[in-house]
Amino acid sequence: MVRESGDLRKKPPRRPxxxxxxxxxxxxxAQRILEIALPQFxxxxxxxxxxxGLARDxxxxxxxxxxxxxxxxxLYLKCWEEVVAKGNEGPLRALKKSGxxxxxxxxxxxxxxxxxxxxPHLVKFIMRQLLEGDREGLHRINDxxxxxxxx
Numbered sequence: 001m002v003r004e005s006g007d008l009r010k011k012p013p014r015r016p017x018x019x020x021x022x023x024x025x026x027x028x029x030a031q032r033i034l035e036i037a038l039p040q041f042x043x044x045x046x047x048x049x050x051x052x053g054l055a056r057d058x059x060x061x062x063x064x065x066x067x068x069x070x071x072x073x074x075l076y077l078k079c080w081e082e083v084v085a086k087g088n089e090g091p092l093r094a095l096k097k098s099g100x101x102x103x104x105x106x107x108x109x110x111x112x113x114x115x116x117x118x119x120p121h122l123v124k125f126i127m128r129q130l131l132e133g134d135r136e137g138l139h140r141i142n143d144x145x146x147x148x149x150x151x
Contacts, residue, residue, distance in 0.1 A: 047132075050072075090111035091108050
């Protein structure tokens, strides 16, 4: 605490060091952080997960998280991108198959159902995103999804 003019005021919170220009999300440490963060965000949502807790669960120091991800928001959105990218693989393959549209649509729906059954985090993330009303996150995920489908 800092004493100013007879008042006790809290110090401003420390900010992590300046973000690096480029990030390697494929690094083993970044992937480990994503593996730890994804189920926690899916289960508890953005507000109920702490970076400190993620660092502890990953067996890392707090600066290691901030070295890989600028802040909790970036980590959360990267988890979203990972879930959506993995969730799109099967359905996109089905759309790109040869054959009549009805058959391709059938296989698209089969693949979409398989993703839903085998990727519980995807469904939880989608529901949380909708229920929490995170418009920025929804727009970013929409951009990723639309880019994958039509980009």
